[in-house]
Amino acid sequence: MLKVNSRINLIRKRSAADKVYVPSDARENQYVLVEFKPNLALLELISGKSNNGVYFSDFYRNLSHSFFNLCEQYGFENVSFIAKNKLVRVMYAQEQQVIETQQQILFMYNPEVHTGLRTFFNADLLADKIELLFLATGEQLRLNAPEFHQRVSELITTFSRLMSVDIGTFKIRDHQHLTYDVFSSVKGNKKTVTHGFRPLIKRYQQQSLILPKTNHNMTFAIASLPVNKSLLQFCDIDESAPDPYNPLYTYVSDLFVKIAKQYNLNQLAIVANGKVPIIRQDNEDYLLPKGELLYLGFKPVGSGGLFVSQWDSQNLVDTIKLVFIASEININKRGYGRFVNHLTEALKQLSFELGYKPNKDTVMLRFHQHLMYNLPKANDSSTGI
Known part of the structure; x- marks a missing residue:
């Protein structure tokens, strides 16, 4: 009987881990x-x-x-x-x-x-x-x-x-x-909504919307860490140095990678130069600064992990952007919710260790799901629509 109960409890724990x-x-x-x-x-x-x-x-x-x-x-x-x-x-x-x-x-x-x-x-x-x-x-x-x-x-x-x-x-x-x-x-909002995260193409299929077989799914999340007075106290900042904010960005970056890897999050980026990170799915990993934008290309399949860091050590930004990118493994049936839960827990742990006060400070997380495809021609047999 104990074995049966243990098995049921294990199934429940796994099911809970898949929900967000x-x-x-x-x-x-x-x-x-x-x-x-x-x-x-x-x-x-x-x-x-x-x-x-x-x-x-x-x-x-x-x-x-x-x-x-x-x-x-x-x-x-x-x-x-x-x-x-x-x-x-x-x-x-x-x-x-x-x-x-x-x-x-x-x-x-x-x-x-x-x-x-x-x-x-x-x-x-x-x-x-x-x-x-x-x-x-x-x-x-x-x-x-x-x-x-x-x-x-x-x-x-x-x-x-x-x-x-x-x-x-x-x-x-x-x-x-x-x-x-x-x-x-x-901050007082105890109510939650349960999400069983799935790729858009799967969500649409389960609601009878069949899209072309040739399509591209992409999932990632971007967190915004405010640069406040308490964060600045973690490092000695020498305003007379040629790169006064390098110690701060290095400290946050090293801690970010350390905690993320504990949760098996391996495709990461930290951006602290005022540029807007634009995530692209590609056959090769790349980093392309372009004016006010920063294009980050990541491979969804076959990548053993990648970390990109971009900061301007001469200037202090208002917000540090942390990017978590889902791989092909993360967005399977069981891995999707786990990916979201892991990055959320990693972000909370990082915030605590950086001294943020949950009742006062706001750490925003924006979760992105993208789907792209070309509309098929009328005689194209590769589509379900």
Whole structure:
């Protein structure tokens, strides 16, 4: 009897390890970004003339007008037409706003209350690609994600037919974020929501949305460590030295790696130079600083582990970014929830050892799930849709 009970207890412990208990006040975001390349045939169809490469205002306005008409028909309430050759990013915010820099367009919104139609283009430039941004709105975004994704796909199919653009040239990127303070329960929010984390492609299949067999899944999390007075006291900082903050960043980096490896987390990055880490899945690992962005390429399969550290030892940043990237092993049926739980525990342990006070300090964790694929042509047999 003891053996039977021990076996049951072991099964329960393993099952619990696969589940993730997220604070009930965690913020959800979902957006789908569809991109395609414009060509001269489309330019002449929409604007009535080739324009000889200058003044594309009529082209963009007419094309966006057709897009917005379809959005109204398909029930989308927060969409944007973008032709700026800039990186599109989306974040949760109580106040809706769009921040544009030299390299980025950052959309900040609350999906429960914000709507809008926006157009961004440079009339003097035919963009390398046109991007159609669909921001999910309403409540229960994760539950409604398959239906939202399906409506985007149906709209794009109609749009490609109306514009006489090959459906196979459209690329769809589905992004979902879950953001919360790892110390939320200490601050009084004892309620949690149970998540059985699965790759997006699996979640969609289980809700009867079958996507093309050729696709790319990516999972990672980025934690934000605030640089406060208590953290600065861990190291002697000599303001007269040529690299005064190197001891601080080195200390945090070494401790981060040490704790992460205790939880078998092996694909990591620490960024403390003010740049925005952009994670990419690739056949090779790489590090590519590019202006205000830092591109990090990681291999999902066959990597024995990789640690990337980037900091500016001459300047003190407001926030240190810690990146945890899931490998192919992490996102199998049993490993997914365990990966999230392990990185959460590692982050809590690191925060405690760095002197953060859970009842006062906020350490935000943003969990990312991405899915990307090209829409198949009508005669393509490699798809399930």
